[in-house]
Amino acid sequence: MDLKRFKRNAMRNKTKLVTFLQKLDEIVPEDMPELVAEADKAVWNEVDCLACANCCKTMTPTWNRTDVIRISKHLDMKPKEFIEKYLFKEEDTGDWVNKSVPCQFLDLTTNKCSVYEFRPKDCREFPHHNKKPFDLYNDTFVGNVTRCPATYLLVSKLEKKVREEYEW
Incomplete structure (x- = not known):
């Protein structure tokens, strides 16, 4: 896990992703649970929490x-x-x-x-991706998008999918 690269990308894209999450407070696609499940499955093919531990390094439970x-x-x-x-x-x-x-x-x-x-x-x-309904935890994801590579990837994938496939 290249945490320096993750942090650079997360800081570069933070405004876009936070704006997406805030808009998600107002507009929620009907099939949001399916979108989250699909994106989350892809995330865990890319991220190994046990190789990262950034949450343990930067946050407290x-x-x-x-x-x-x-x-x-x-x-x-x-x-x-x-x-x-x-x-x-x-x-x-x-x-x-x-x-x-x-x-x-x-x-x-x-x-x-x-x-x-x-x-x-x-x-x-942690990282609370399975909380339902997903959009009620946007504040959590706003806080974690620059701390957790899995949350960063999940929100990035959701933002891209919604922007491309929905009237947004």
Whole structure:
């Protein structure tokens, strides 16, 4: 995964893709679920998340109580100790997030997560392409289009398809 190239392309095309996602808030093709499924399938033939880990390097997941209990148990820690060591509560959202970025559980030499089998729900669901209806998560995709190669490719493919085949 060439992250430098991805970042260059994502920044170059960000305005176009964000504009597309914002317009998608107003106009949604009837067959959007099918368009998303087709584009998403193509994306995963091109992107290997486990070879990338850019999300772990540049973002923090939100942690729910179940995540904290599961991972602290795996690490043989009390949940309170886990929170004190690794997390803080955001004032504006009240969400528990990592104290540090990159993620404390990412091994930077291998791009592998040291708690992968126990990772938070937010990490398991990332990059959230399967959320339905897709257009209700445009704000998520706006934020991720420059951070996640899979989201960048998905939105790029959707934008191209909609522009070519629909009155837009």
